[in-house]
Amino acid sequence: MEIGLLGQPLTGKTTFFNLLTGMGQETCLSKKRDVYTAVAQVPDERVDYLAHLYRPQKAIYAQVQIKDIPGVYQCDAAGMSNKHLEEARTADLLVQVVRAFHDDVVANIAGEPDPYKELADFATDLVLADMISVENQLARLEESRKPSCNASLHIAVLRRILHALENEQRVSDLILTEEEKLHLAGYNFFTEKPLVIAVNMDEKQFTTGMYTNRDKILEFAANHQIPLLEISARMEMEISRLPLGERAEFMHAMGLNESGICRLASTAYNLLGVVSFFTVGAVEVRAWTIRKGTIAKKAAGKVHSDMERGFIRAEVFHFEDLKNLGSVATVREKGLFRLEGKEYAVKDGDIINFRFNV
Numbered sequence: 001m002e003i004g005l006l007g008q009p010l011t012g013k014t015t016f017f018n019l020l021t022g023m024g025q026e027t028c029l030s031k032k033r034d035v036y037t038a039v040a041q042v043p044d045e046r047v048d049y050l051a052h053l054y055r056p057q058k059a060i061y062a063q064v065q066i067k068d069i070p071g072v073y074q075c076d077a078a079g080m081s082n083k084h085l086e087e088a089r090t091a092d093l094l095v096q097v098v099r100a101f102h103d104d105v106v107a108n109i110a111g112e113p114d115p116y117k118e119l120a121d122f123a124t125d126l127v128l129a130d131m132i133s134v135e136n137q138l139a140r141l142e143e144s145r146k147p148s149c150n151a152s153l154h155i156a157v158l159r160r161i162l163h164a165l166e167n168e169q170r171v172s173d174l175i176l177t178e179e180e181k182l183h184l185a186g187y188n189f190f191t192e193k194p195l196v197i198a199v200n201m202d203e204k205q206f207t208t209g210m211y212t213n214r215d216k217i218l219e220f221a222a223n224h225q226i227p228l229l230e231i232s233a234r235m236e237m238e239i240s241r242l243p244l245g246e247r248a249e250f251m252h253a254m255g256l257n258e259s260g261i262c263r264l265a266s267t268a269y270n271l272l273g274v275v276s277f278f279t280v281g282a283v284e285v286r287a288w289t290i291r292k293g294t295i296a297k298k299a300a301g302k303v304h305s306d307m308e309r310g311f312i313r314a315e316v317f318h319f320e321d322l323k324n325l326g327s328v329a330t331v332r333e334k335g336l337f338r339l340e341g342k343e344y345a346v347k348d349g350d351i352i353n354f355r356f357n358v
């Protein structure tokens with residue numbers, strides 16, 4: 001899963017990226033305008049519990065790829081329709097980081113921070129970028145002299161999309177038929193990608209819960225059903241540098257119940273409809289991420305292609321049962337250890353051993 005961090009310059013994207021991935025990329029002063037990519041481990045108490053029980057050589061959390069895309073200055077390019085925005089094309093989910101924090105040393109590029117204006121401007125940039133893709137494709141299709149029946153349908157779908165975009169609708173706001181979806185597969189529209197808004201606040205804003213135009217942001221998020229994360233990237237970065245023993249106390253004092261990566265991951269998992277299952281053993285305890293409803297045979301393929309090819313059955317029990325009962329033996333005694341076939345829909349929290357033969 002890839003998450004793209006986007007937004008205007010100096011909103012705290014690289015600070016957030018460093019926090020999520022544990023990297024130390026230069027913030028603020030970077031003149032290179034490089035795109036950074038790194039992996040974030042998704043902390044999961046279930047993995048910690050299983051590692052405690054099985055004492056494996058290694059415990060592996062689920063991983064999410066994070067891409068930090070620098071903001072574009074208006075003098076560099078027209079809006080965001082440029083190569084930096086293209087970097088987000090491969091992302092499964094976009095996070096727009098907007099700036100609420102005040103900082104006298106690093107002034108906001110547009111004067112007094114107005115996170116709502118940033119949000120609305122960016123929404124327009126995404127719509128414009130999609131409009132350009134659709135218009136280019138329509139021009140290509142309409143130029144070809146003998147349109148097939150299939151091409152006519154394709155053109156009709158694209159015109160419908162264009163009409164919606166012209167009215168500032170996101171592609172994700174439209175209800176599309178299965179046939180229309182088939183025609184649109186492969187376009188990877190920006191406004192079709194799940195979006196999360198991350199408002200980056202300073203300490204005072206974080207503790208008071210107040211910043212410019214918060215009401216309007218809440219309304220925008222509710223209207224478009226876009227999840228909102230209120231973060232303080234720099235404060236959390238500073239807390240993460242404290243000795244381990246002191247972190248929890250500081251987080252508590254600041255009213256921070258969960259780390260940034262935990263909050264982002266659970267929002268992203270919900271939005272993308274993905275869940276985790278686990279494999280356990282003396283060598284490795286590991287979390288795997290799959291789409292909700294994935295069948296056992298496909299889930300096996302996530303672990304190893306041989307397991308999918310030679311799938312025989314899945315031995316399954318649930319993390320909650322193990323935690324409640326304390327041992328695998330008791331789970332078995334209570335009849336909660338099951339054998340499932342290839343069509344079994346894997347559930348969040350399943351612990352699975354795949355039997356296979358190749």
Ligand SMILES: Nc1nc2c(ncn2[C@@H]2O[C@H](COP(=O)(O)OP(=O)(O)OP(=O)(O)O)[C@@H](O)[C@H]2O)c(=O)[nH]1
Pocket residue numbers: 007008009010011012013014015016026027028029030069070071072101102103106200201202203232233234235
């Ligand atoms: N006060 C305060 N400053 C922050 C916060 N987050 C980031 N900053 C500062 O804002 C400046 C810009 O942060 P970056 O993380 O480099 O911003 P960016 O969005 O990556 O900027 P570009 O890469 O230029 O688009 C740095 O000096 C950060 O230390 C915050 O929550 N509070």
Ligand SMILES: [Mg+2]
Pocket residue numbers: 013014015027028030068069070071
């Ligand atoms: Mg940056």
